[in-house]
Every structure is written in structure tokens, then in C-alpha cells.
Amino acid sequence: MEYLDLIPATNGYGIWAVVAPLLLLLWFIVGMNRSHKYSTKLPPGTFGLPIIGESLEFLNHINGDHMHDFVGKRKERYGNIFRSHIFGKPYLFVMGQKAAKMMIQGDGDQFQVYQFHNVNKLLGRGSVILASGEDHKRIRHSTSDIFTPEGLRQYVLLIEGVTLQSIMSSWTVGKLLNAEEEATKYAFYITAELVLSWKPGPLVDEFIQLSKDLMMGMLRAPINLPGFSYHNSIKARQRMVSIFEQEINRREMEGGRGEKKGDILERMLDVHREGNGEKLSKLEIVDQLVTFILAGHETTVGTISFIVRYLSQRPQCLETLRAEHQEIQRSKPPNTPLTWMDVKRMVYTDKVISEALRMATIVPWLHRKVNEDMDFEGYTIPKGWMIILDIRDTHYDPDYYSNPDVFTPERFDQAPKPYTFLPFSGGKKICLGKDLARLEMAIFLYHLTINFRWEVEEVAKGIEFLGMARPKGGVPFRVLEKKLHELNV
Numbered sequence: 001m002e003y004l005d006l007i008p009a010t011n012g013y014g015i016w017a018v019v020a021p022l023l024l025l026l027w028f029i030v031g032m033n034r035s036h037k038y039s040t041k042l043p044p045g046t047f048g049l050p051i052i053g054e055s056l057e058f059l060n061h062i063n064g065d066h067m068h069d070f071v072g073k074r075k076e077r078y079g080n081i082f083r084s085h086i087f088g089k090p091y092l093f094v095m096g097q098k099a100a101k102m103m104i105q106g107d108g109d110q111f112q113v114y115q116f117h118n119v120n121k122l123l124g125r126g127s128v129i130l131a132s133g134e135d136h137k138r139i140r141h142s143t144s145d146i147f148t149p150e151g152l153r154q155y156v157l158l159i160e161g162v163t164l165q166s167i168m169s170s171w172t173v174g175k176l177l178n179a180e181e182e183a184t185k186y187a188f189y190i191t192a193e194l195v196l197s198w199k200p201g202p203l204v205d206e207f208i209q210l211s212k213d214l215m216m217g218m219l220r221a222p223i224n225l226p227g228f229s230y231h232n233s234i235k236a237r238q239r240m241v242s243i244f245e246q247e248i249n250r251r252e253m254e255g256g257r258g259e260k261k262g263d264i265l266e267r268m269l270d271v272h273r274e275g276n277g278e279k280l281s282k283l284e285i286v287d288q289l290v291t292f293i294l295a296g297h298e299t300t301v302g303t304i305s306f307i308v309r310y311l312s313q314r315p316q317c318l319e320t321l322r323a324e325h326q327e328i329q330r331s332k333p334p335n336t337p338l339t340w341m342d343v344k345r346m347v348y349t350d351k352v353i354s355e356a357l358r359m360a361t362i363v364p365w366l367h368r369k370v371n372e373d374m375d376f377e378g379y380t381i382p383k384g385w386m387i388i389l390d391i392r393d394t395h396y397d398p399d400y401y402s403n404p405d406v407f408t409p410e411r412f413d414q415a416p417k418p419y420t421f422l423p424f425s426g427g428k429k430i431c432l433g434k435d436l437a438r439l440e441m442a443i444f445l446y447h448l449t450i451n452f453r454w455e456v457e458e459v460a461k462g463i464e465f466l467g468m469a470r471p472k473g474g475v476p477f478r479v480l481e482k483k484l485h486e487l488n489v
Contacts, residue, residue: 041378041379041380042083042379042380042382043078043081043082043083043092043377043379043381044077044078044079044081044082044083045074045078045082045083045084046083046084047083047084047085047090048084048085051088053084053085053086053087053088054070054084054085054086055085055086055087055088057070058070058084058086059219059220059221062219062465068364068392068393071093071095071390071393072393074093075095075393080094080095080096080099080377081093081094081095081099081376081377081379086386087116087117089385089386090382090384090385090386091385091386091387091388092370092381092385092386092387092388093387093388093390094376094387094388094389094390095389095390095393095394095397096393096394096397097394097400097417097418097419097420098377098419099376099389100366100389100391100394100419100420100422100426101418101419102376103366103368103387103389104366104419104422104425104426104427104429105427107368107427107428107429108132108133108136108428109371110370110371110372110374111368111369111370111371111387112132112133112368112369112371113129113130113131113132113136113367113368113369113429114367114368114369114386115129115130115367116218116219116367117222118217118218118219118220118222118230118233119218121222121234121237122214122217122218122233122234122237122290123287123290123291123294124237124283124286124287124290124291125287126139126281126283126284126286126287126288127287127288127290127291128140128288128291128432129291129295136428136429138279138280139280139284139288140432142267142268142271142279142280142288143264143267143268143288143432144432145267146194146264146267147432147433147435147436149435152340152435152436152439153340155190155194155436155439156337156338156339156340156343156439156443157337158190158193158194159190159439159440159443160337160338160443160447162186162189162190162193163186163443163444163447164447166185166186166189166200167182167185167186167189168447168448168451168452171452171479171482172479172482173479173480173481173482174478174479175478175479176457176476176477176478177476177477177478177479178474178475178476178477179304179305179308179309179471179474179475179476179477180301180302180305180470180471180474180475181474183300183301183304183305183444184208184297184301185200185208186300186304186440186444187296187297187300187301187304187440188204188207188208188211188297189204190296190297190440191292191293191296191297192204192207192293193263194263194264194296194436195263195264195265195289195292195293195296196247196263196264196265196289197261197262197263197265203243207240207243207293210236210239210240211236211293211294211297213232213233213235213236214233214236214237214240214290214294215233215294215298215468216229216232216233217229217230217231217232217233217234218233219465220233237290240289240290240293241286241290244285244286244289244290245286247265248265248269248282248285248286251265251266251269252269264288264292265285265289268280268285268288269285272285292433295431295433296433296436298362298468299362299363299423299424299431299433299437299468300437300440300441301470302360302362302468302469302470302471303353303356303357303360303362303437303441304441304444304445305470305471305474305475306356306359306360306471306475307352307353307356307441307445308448308456308475308477309456309471309475310355310356310359310407311352311407312455312456312477313407314407317352317407317409318449320348320409321348321349321352321445321449322449322450324346324347324348324349325346325349325445325446325449325450326450328342328345328346328446329450338443338446343439343442343443346442346446348409349442349445349446350412350438350442351409351410351412351413352409352445353438353441353442353445354409354412354421354423355407355408355409355411355412356407357421357423357424358395358401358421358423359395359404359405359407360469360471361391361392361395361423361469362423362468362469363391363423363424363425363468363469364390364391364392364465364469365388365389365390365391365392366388366389366391366422366425367386367387367388368386368387368388368389369384369385369386369387370382370383370384370385370386370387371383391422391423394419394420394422395420395421395422395423397420400416400417400420401416401420424437451482451483452479452480452481452482452483453479453480453481454477454478454479454480454481455477455478455480456475456476456477457476457477457478458473458476
């Protein structure tokens with residue numbers, strides 16, 4: 001039955017069936033050009049179809065094999081700044097050093113944090129990632145001391161223990177492994193220990209699956225009905241929140257009388273008690289736990305997986321990396337754990353990590369909302385518009401990085417130009433756990449190179465995007481040689 005057949009022809013309803021869509025179309029056109037002062041100054045581009053704009057094409061690209069083509073095709077046509085209409089809102093996409101500087105310096109003043117609907121719902125409005133202004137400062141301050149160099153020193157032994165005992169001890173010669181799966185367990189075990197003092201076991205394994213379910217709905221259609229990814233993500237968040245609330249209530253009942261764990265949750269609860277809930281509410285604590293569990297392992301997992309892929313394609317880089325690690329090993333007494341100073345000596349390792357962060361660009365966009373009308377590059381950006389900085393495009397710009405498609409750690413012999421290397425964002429909103437992530441990667445790579453010989457079974461080239469970038473297929477690799485030494489860790 002046709003749609004119009006469902007509307008009675010009496011009392012003018014038949015006329016409205018024809019008129020209403022035309023009025024809706026007129027409303028859309030007027031809304032997109034509602035002010036003459038913008039009509040000749042808006043950046044180039046198109047708002048696409050009425051109502052839905054370019055949402056379907058955007059979703060098809062980011063959930064397909066060519067997630068960067070949506071921006072790439074429009075950049076070829078319009079240049080480094082263009083407009084679009086996604087999810088019912090006008091969007092501006094920008095690229096390059098100048099745009100990055102504008103957005104990072106304008107954080108909190110010209111721009112406020114904004115994310116897609118699904119991200120807001122799944123992380124929770126109290127998440128430090130979504131907070132702005134004084135709220136962001138207050139929430140960030142509650143855990144910032146944990147991520148200082150002084151705070152990170154104490155985690156070297158813990159991280160190395162997870163590397164050897166919980167992950168690499170099970171690797172055997174001839175065994176086919178998957179870099180993404182191994183890195184997921186590795187990063188998640190560390191995050192669970194640091195955030196909640198949880199040891200590997202059924203609960204942590206459940207949270208690994210819950211995190212996967214939650215991430216699947218980040219950039220899917222926001223339909224909360226059975227059978228849709230977003231629905232499963234909502235359920236995963238609800239389960240996470242329930243477990244977190246039980247843990248918080250248990251610790252609150254102990255009233256600080258239990259064993260001091262020194263984890264991130266304990267630190268946040270101390271802030272909550274000191275401020276009588278004003279410095280950090282329980283709802284905000286729960287949203288931070290969801291955020292830390294997700295963000296605390298996603299970047300590490302994706303980057304380690306890509307590093308394994310990149311090193312398999314550049315054997316000379318792998319040998320240079322192995323040589324650095326062997327030199328550090330020879331300088332230490334046999335079978336002694338790594339120290340903070342050992343990690344600081346991993347100069348080439350740090351370059352390998354930086355180059356992988358550049359090429360992989362696990363978080364490819366910086367997403368904001370414009371607070372007031374502003375001018376940029378001769379165009380007017382109206383108040384209320386959404387703006388996305390395409391970080392990946394800047395990371396691959398040959399003006400900043402020669403031969404950007406080639407994995408070249410040596411390019412970081414010199415520091416990148418300001419605002420051209422943003423794997424962890426920058427400015428006031430720079431990722432709180434960036435140094436922890438790099439520490440985890442360095443220790444993992446150290447033992448991967450000195451204790452194993454391995455080869456990638458199949459070099460896939462694709463990228464899949466579930467809120468953050470991952471190598472398609474996860475990078476399978478086979479262990480050829482193992483000489484894992486025993487450490488008292």
C-alpha cells in the first residue's frame with residue numbers, strides 16, 4: 001500500500017499529504033541559508049539531501065573499507081575546508097596545520113567539546129573526554145597525578161609482569177597468533193589493574209567482550225532496538241555501569257577501612273569524599289571508569305597491531321629496533337627487570353611508536369562545536385556549527401611528512417612542526433593517558449624483539465573503524481623462535 005493511501009482524502013488531509021513534504025523541504029533550504037550574511041561567505045561544499053544531508057554516505061564510508069574517502073573525495077574538489085550536513089547538523093571539515101592550531105588554541109573559548117550522539121550516550125556526559133571548561137579541569141585534576149612521570153615510574157614492573165606472565169608466556173614456537181587479540185589482552189589487563197586493581201580472570205574477560213560490544217555501536221545508526229549494534233552497545237554500557245556501581249558501593253561501605261589499593265578508582269573516591277561529592281560526583285566517577293576502560297586500551301591495542309604490520313614490511317626497522325633493545329639488555333645484570341631509566345634509553349623505540357601513531361592515527365578526528373560566529377580562511381563559520389579537524393589528513397600531508405605512506409621512524413630524528421603531530425589531540429584536551437600508552441607500547445616491543453623471532457602470516461592492508469582505527473584482520477603472526485628469560489617480576 002502506498003503512503004498516500006494511508007491518509008484520508010477528507011477534511012484536507014489529502015492536500016496536506018502533498019503540501020507537508022514541500023514545506024519540510026522549504027524549511028530545510030531556508031534553515032541551511034537562513035542568514036544573508038552567511039550566504040556568500042560559507043565554505044564550499046554541499047548540504048546534500050533534504051533532512052538526511054550526507055549522513056548515509058558518511059556512515060557507508062566510515063563503516064566500510066574506505067573510511068577516509070568521504071573526506072578525501074571532497075578535499076580533491078573543495079580543498080582543505082568544506083561544509084557538509086550529517087546527522088541533522090551542519091558540519092565543517094578542516095585540515096592542515098593552520099586549522100589544527102585554530103582549533104586547539106580555541107578549545108574552551110571559540111569551541112566546545114562535541115561528539116556524535118552515540119559517543120555521548122555510551123561514554124556518559126560526565127566523561128572527561130566530553131567535559132568542557134571548569135568541569136573538564138575539575139574532573140581531569142582528580143586523576144592527573146597518576147599520569148605524571150613520577151606516577152608512571154611505579155608501573156614499569158607491573159606492566160612488564162603482565163607482558164611476560166599473562167601474555168608472552170603462552171606463546172610457543174609455531175603458534176599462530178593475532179596481534180590485535182594479544183594486544184587487547186595485554187592493554188586490558190594493565191588498564192583493569194591500574195583503574196580497579198582487577199587481576200586477569202572471568203570478570204576482566206567479560207569486560208573485554210563488553211568493551212567490544214560497546215565500541216561496535218559508536219558510529220552506527222542510533223536505533224535502540226534488538227538486532228541493532230547500538231542496542232547491544234547500550235546493553236553493554238548498562239552492564240558495565242552496574243558492575244562499577246557495585247564496586248563503588250562495596251568500597252564506600254568499607255569507608256576507607258579496607259586495604260589501600262592505590263588505583264584510579266580509589267583516587268577518585270578520595271576526591272569525592274574530600275569535596276562531599278562536589279569535586280567529583282558518583283555519576284562522574286562511573287562515567288570516568290567507562291572512559292578509562294575504553295580509552296585506556298584502545299589506542300595501545302590499535303598502535304601495537306599496526307606496529308607489528310609495519311615492522312613486517314620494513315625488516316631493517318625491526319633489526320634496528322632489536323639492536324637497541326639488545327644493547328639495553330646487555331647493559332643490565334642477567335634476568336633483571338626493566339627500570340624507568342631503561343625505558344628512557346629506548347630512543348629508536350620511541351621513534352617507532354611515534355611513526356606508528358602518525359600512520360595509524362587511531363583517533364582520526366578532533367570534534368568540536370562553534371561557540372560564536374567566527375572567520376577562518378576568508379569564510380564565515382556560524383555559531384552552532386559542528387567542526388571536525390581531520391588529523392589523519394594532516395599526518396599524511398607531504399608538506400609536513402615526505403613519503404607519508406612509507407613507515408620511516410627516522411623522520412622523528414627532528415621534532416615535527418607544531419600542530420602537525422596530534423595522535424593524542426593537544427592543548428587543554430590532550431589525552432591524559434598518552435605517556436602511559438607509550439610506556440606500555442615500549443615495554444611490549446622490548447620483549448617482542450629480544451625474546452622472539454616472528455613473521456606476519458598475511459599482510460592485510462585494510463583498516464576498520466569502530467570509533468577508533470584498527471588494522472583489518474588484526475595482523476596474524478607466527479612465532480618462529482622463543483627465548484623468553486625468567487624475571488623476578
